Every structure is written in structure tokens, then in C-alpha cells.
Amino acid sequence: MTVMSEILDRLSREKIHMTLIDPASQSLSKTAEIARAADEAGTDFIMVGGSTGITKKLMDECIDSIKSVTDRRVIIFPGSDSMVSEKADALYFMSLLNSRSIEFVVGHQARAAPYVKRFGIEPIPVGYIIVEPGMTVGKTGLADLIKRDDPQSAVSYALVAQFFGMNMVYLEAGSGAPEHVPDRMITAVKRELRIPLIVGGGIRSEGAAREVVAAGADIVVTGTVAERSGDVSKALKPIIKAVKGDI
Numbered sequence: 253m254t255v256m257s258e259i260l261d262r263l264s265r266e267k268i269h270m271t272l273i274d275p276a277s278q279s280l281s282k283t284a285e286i287a288r289a290a291d292e293a294g295t296d297f298i299m300v301g302g303s304t305g306i307t308k309k310l311m312d313e314c315i316d317s318i319k320s321v322t323d324r325r326v327i328i329f330p331g332s333d334s335m336v337s338e339k340a341d342a343l344y345f346m347s348l349l350n351s352r353s354i355e356f357v358v359g360h361q362a363r364a365a366p367y368v369k370r371f372g373i374e375p376i377p378v379g380y381i382i383v384e385p386g387m388t389v390g391k392t393g394l395a396d397l398i399k400r401d402d403p404q405s406a407v408s409y410a411l412v413a414q415f416f417g418m419n420m421v422y423l424e425a426g427s428g429a430p431e432h433v434p435d436r437m438i439t440a441v442k443r444e445l446r447i448p449l450i451v452g453g454g455i456r457s458e459g460a461a462r463e464v465v466a467a468g469a470d471i472v473v474t475g476t477v478a479e480r481s482g483d484v485s486k487a488l489k490p491i492i493k494a495v496k497g498d499i
């Protein structure tokens with residue numbers, strides 16, 4: 253079964269939580285500890301990536317350490333074309349639709365595509381849209397940020413993703429954002445979209461997770477909350493429960 257079929261199958265029953273691990277943010281042993289604790293807390297998939305400039309070697313080692321502690325499927329969340337690792341189960345083949353630079357719309361992708369093919373990794377086409385404040389990825393990706401009070405622009409880009417035949421849309425406020433994507437924007441996008449909606453950036457509490465799911469997110473991504481927590485499982489459990497509608 254492909255990872256995309258697993259995502260759709262799971263979405264037919266419940267909302268999904270994904271844990272993002274940035275290989276550049278901690279040691280391999282801490283990476284493994286986050287993955288183990290996220291698994292225990294009930295996360296559905298592990299995403300690896302985030303920063304730019306991560307080497308393939310680090311990606312390989314990071315995914316090996318994750319796979320040594322969990323059977324959850326691992327999806328690459330690439331920041332650049334150097335992050336394609338055959339150790340992963342799938343890769344978000346993303347286009348940063350609201351970047352001012354063609355590099356982030358299709359340049360990195362053109363360089364990565366032959367490796368994705370050669371390694372036989374499952375590419376999952378995702379339209380990536382960055383909303384204010386955007387944080388580091390907004391700057392490095394040269395994003396023409398969607399304004400928080402402009403849901404219609406988010407809807408327009410999301411429809412571009414759908415009409416291009418992409419499998420999912422990812423609304424991103426930026427890792428560590430003080431506020432997540434506004435509820436009103438999530439609802440507006442979800443209302444028009446026929447493909448799953450991923451929401452991430454700035455979701456650190458059970459309340460925030462409940463809000464974005466109620467607004468219309470199908471998949472909730474959290475990263476920072478696990479990296480900053482002394483007890484990852486304890487931090488993630490209420491968030492995952494909220495995503496699953498158990499609270």
C-alpha cells in the first residue's frame with residue numbers, strides 16, 4: 253500500500269497527526285527519543301526535514317535512527333534538493349506556490365526528480381503555501397506571504413494546487429510561529445478544496461489543535477512542541493487526542 257493510500261484510508265476514519273523532526277535541531281539520540289515518544293503518544297506519521305542545507309548523509313542517519321524505534325511511516329519534508337533519501341517511505345514533492353523565486357516553485361524539484369525516480373521513493377505532490385508570519389521558511393523560500401486577513405488569496409493558491417492535480421495542500425504559518433494559520437482562513441480553504449488539507453506551524457497546545465481541526469484541517473503537523481519538551485510523550489498526547497476528537 254502506498255503512503256498516500258494509507259493517508260487517505262486513515263482520513264476516511266479520522267483526522268491525522270504528523271510529527272515533524274528537523275535533523276539539524278538535535279542529536280541522533282534525541283531524534284530517536286522524539287520518534288519513540290511520538291509513536292507512544294499515537295502520532296500517525298513521522299515527517300523528517302524542515303531546514304535547508306541538510307546533507308543526504310544526515311537524512312540517512314536520521315531516518316535510520318527513527319526506524320530503529322518505530323514502525324510509523326517516514327515522509328521527507330524537503331527544504332532543498334539535497335534531502336532525498338532512499339531510507340524514507342515517501343517524500344512530499346512540494347512546490348512553494350507563493351514563492352517569488354522559480355527555484356522554490358520548480359527548480360529544486362527538477363534537480364531532485366531524477367533521484368526520486370532512481371531511489372524509487374514515493375513522491376506525494378503537495379502544494380505548499382506560506383502564511384504570515386512565515387518565520388524562517390518564509391524568508392528562505394522567498395515567499396510572497398499570504399496576509400492573515402486575506403483568506404481569499406489562500407483559497408486561490410489552494411485551488412491552483414488542486415487544479416494542477418496535486419494530492420494535498422499544506423498551509424504553513426512557519427515553524428515556531430507565535431500564532432497558527434487563522435481559523436477563518438483554514439475554513440475558507442477547506443470549503444473550496446476537494447483534496448486533504450495539512451495545517452502546520454505554531455500549534456503547541458491541545459486547544460490550538462482542537463481549533464485547527466474544528467476549522468477544517470485534515471492533517472495537523474507539530475514540530476517545535478516535541479523538540480522543546482522534556483517529556484515528549486506527555487506533551488504530544490493531549491494534542492493528538494484533540495486531533496482525534498477524543499477531548
Ligand code: 1GP
Nearest residue numbers: 427428452453454475476
Ligand atoms: C513546520 O508546520 C511545521 O513546517 C511545524 O511547525 O515547529 O511550529 O510545530 P512547528
